Amino acid sequence: MLDKMKKLLVRNTLKTGLAIFATVLAGSSLASTVPQILKEHCNRCHLKEGKLQRIDGLRKSPEGWDMTIARMYLWHKDQGALEISREDRRALVKYFADRQGLAPEEAAPYRFLMEKRPSSQDVVPDEDLAQMCARCHSFGRIALQRRSAVEWEKLIHTHLGQFPSIEYSNLGRDRNWKELALTQVAPKLAKLYPAETPAWKSWKARKHAVPTGKWRVSGHRPGMGDYAGYLRVEASGKDHYQVSYVLNYADGNHMSGTGQSIIYSGYEWRGDAVIGNQKVRSVFALSADGKQLSGRWFLREADEKGASFSAVRDGNEAPASIVAVFPSLLKAGSEAHLSVQGVQLGAAYELGAGIKLLSVTQKNANEVELTVSVAEDAPVGLHSLKAKDSGAEIKFAVYKQFDSVRVEPEYGVARLGGGTIPAVTAQFEAVAYLNGPDGLPGTADDIRLGYVDASWSVDNHDEKARAEQDVKYAGVMETQGLFVPAVAGPNPARKGRSNVGDLSVNATVAEGNGSKRASAHLVVSVQAWNKPPLR
Numbered sequence: 001m002l003d004k005m006k007k008l009l010v011r012n013t014l015k016t017g018l019a020i021f022a023t024v025l026a027g028s029s030l031a032s033t034v035p036q037i038l039k040e041h042c043n044r045c046h047l048k049e050g051k052l053q054r055i056d057g058l059r060k061s062p063e064g065w066d067m068t069i070a071r072m073y074l075w076h077k078d079q080g081a082l083e084i085s086r087e088d089r090r091a092l093v094k095y096f097a098d099r100q101g102l103a104p105e106e107a108a109p110y111r112f113l114m115e116k117r118p119s120s121q122d123v124v125p126d127e128d129l130a131q132m133c134a135r136c137h138s139f140g141r142i143a144l145q146r147r148s149a150v151e152w153e154k155l156i157h158t159h160l161g162q163f164p165s166i167e168y169s170n171l172g173r174d175r176n177w178k179e180l181a182l183t184q185v186a187p188k189l190a191k192l193y194p195a196e197t198p199a200w201k202s203w204k205a206r207k208h209a210v211p212t213g214k215w216r217v218s219g220h221r222p223g224m225g226d227y228a229g230y231l232r233v234e235a236s237g238k239d240h241y242q243v244s245y246v247l248n249y250a251d252g253n254h255m256s257g258t259g260q261s262i263i264y265s266g267y268e269w270r271g272d273a274v275i276g277n278q279k280v281r282s283v284f285a286l287s288a289d290g291k292q293l294s295g296r297w298f299l300r301e302a303d304e305k306g307a308s309f310s311a312v313r314d315g316n317e318a319p320a321s322i323v324a325v326f327p328s329l330l331k332a333g334s335e336a337h338l339s340v341q342g343v344q345l346g347a348a349y350e351l352g353a354g355i356k357l358l359s360v361t362q363k364n365a366n367e368v369e370l371t372v373s374v375a376e377d378a379p380v381g382l383h384s385l386k387a388k389d390s391g392a393e394i395k396f397a398v399y400k401q402f403d404s405v406r407v408e409p410e411y412g413v414a415r416l417g418g419g420t421i422p423a424v425t426a427q428f429e430a431v432a433y434l435n436g437p438d439g440l441p442g443t444a445d446d447i448r449l450g451y452v453d454a455s456w457s458v459d460n461h462d463e464k465a466r467a468e469q470d471v472k473y474a475g476v477m478e479t480q481g482l483f484v485p486a487v488a489g490p491n492p493a494r495k496g497r498s499n500v501g502d503l504s505v506n507a508t509v510a511e512g513n514g515s516k517r518a519s520a521h522l523v524v525s526v527q528a529w530n531k532p533p534l535r
């Protein structure tokens, strides 16, 4: 029984394809060497005249390599491709991502896809490419690869061979898909995403920074708020690290944990850790100078739940900086206690016109507490909190009243759950704004003040939703702006329709004697049947 379960587990990991994270046995001594793995798993089909045909010359993100390697067994097992262990697969991803990866600037526009940012929208260079190539998967999956014109053509042939319906399905049958793909799309992609670029050439040639040492971190977790903390990184092998996190949320919650991380392509950090009691994954980029680490971490079982993350070097050698101040939104005519989080902090601060510093308590070089009084007539808008000795600074906001509120994200997607497929929740937040110089809400010069508490509700988005009673069936809006979708499946009460819905999300923010309202759009869609590393 146990054996059977183990086998099932192996199969599942292969399918979902996340070997690039560092959970178990990172750098295990059991692992075979790369030439052995290639010999056992790849050469038979790919090695010809001393070259790995179809492999040499391609460049991909770690996720891209992982998906292709997982695909070899799934698609070509009938021709003799062997199931590959997690460790071997990870070793190959490492090998190829280092030799044939993407330069930081090549991956930058599509990091949101690797970071699994929820409710983010795909970026497509033009409408033709959107119709031809981004109707089954994201365009980002393509833009995170580099290859020659011939290799782009071969990929199109692979599509035609594997998915013949590509020519007959929607946006395929209204045109000569094959001819357009080969004569127009392939050359266009070869220009946009060529195999060889100066960016990769120079990135590959340079010496890469390592992340070992102490870091001072900060970020925002939708639904839970801002946090600041510490990360410690120790080498456990080449490009393999043991890490420990301490995260202190602005609301007083503390969490800590440990894990492992791997760096691919000289900067692509992929980590697994247990923080608090939750298994989390981290997708960060290490800056070229090794001074910053940034990206997103998310729950392993629910990647829509996560937090932005950025880190700077900590310790005596590191430059002074302020990474966060809690709270960062102050009301005119009030007294406030501020917690300043940073590196090499001193005891002297400036807060700008109308704000008086009443007391400073230095806890240590990383944390200082300030008591301030904000005058009734302090200028509203953004202020700078500035360390007098080092010049390090961070923005905070002062308001008398909010001019408007917006809901983020403006357009959210949640997915029904059911059976073995968990629901995908959608987290909303309310953000307060000032109108800015033009005096009008909703324009480009509005000043973003920060997150504010709200009470939440949902409504039917339009007439059709009203007629179908989407609010009643699609799920529940919880108090903190978290929408939890209903279960999937034909619902007899809806004449067999599933519990999908088209909703408006409403936030009401108390303001003085009144309140401000704002809305967003939420689509509650069908289950996420599979969650590939890159959608």
Ligand code: HEC
Pocket (backbone or CB within 6 Å): 038, 041, 042, 043, 044, 045, 046, 054, 055, 058, 068, 069, 072, 075, 076, 077, 079, 080, 081, 082, 084, 092, 154, 155, 158
């Ligand atoms: C049984 C034969 C077989 C084995 C074994 C095999 N491959 Fe493949 N591989 C193929 C075929 C056929 C294609 C072309 C169709 C496709 O892309 O699946 C291919 C395509 C590829 C591509 C190009 C995909 C793209 O991006 O267009 C890569 C990269 C690749 N293989 C890597 C590997 C690696 C690494 C291994 C070893 C873990 C491996 N293959 C093992 C048959 C095999």
Ligand code: HEC
Pocket (backbone or CB within 6 Å): 064, 067, 068, 071, 132, 133, 134, 135, 136, 137, 141, 142, 145, 155, 156, 159, 163, 165, 166, 181, 185, 189, 532
């Ligand atoms: C009919 C649906 C469909 C269309 C249209 C489509 N693809 Fe795909 N594509 C797929 C599927 C399915 C996969 C691989 C399966 C998976 O996700 O594991 C895939 C995989 C890929 C991959 C990853 C392959 C690898 O091994 O790295 C790339 C890159 C890609 N497609 C590019 C394109 C391009 C370029 C176009 C337009 C010419 C395109 N796709 C159009 C369905 C489609």
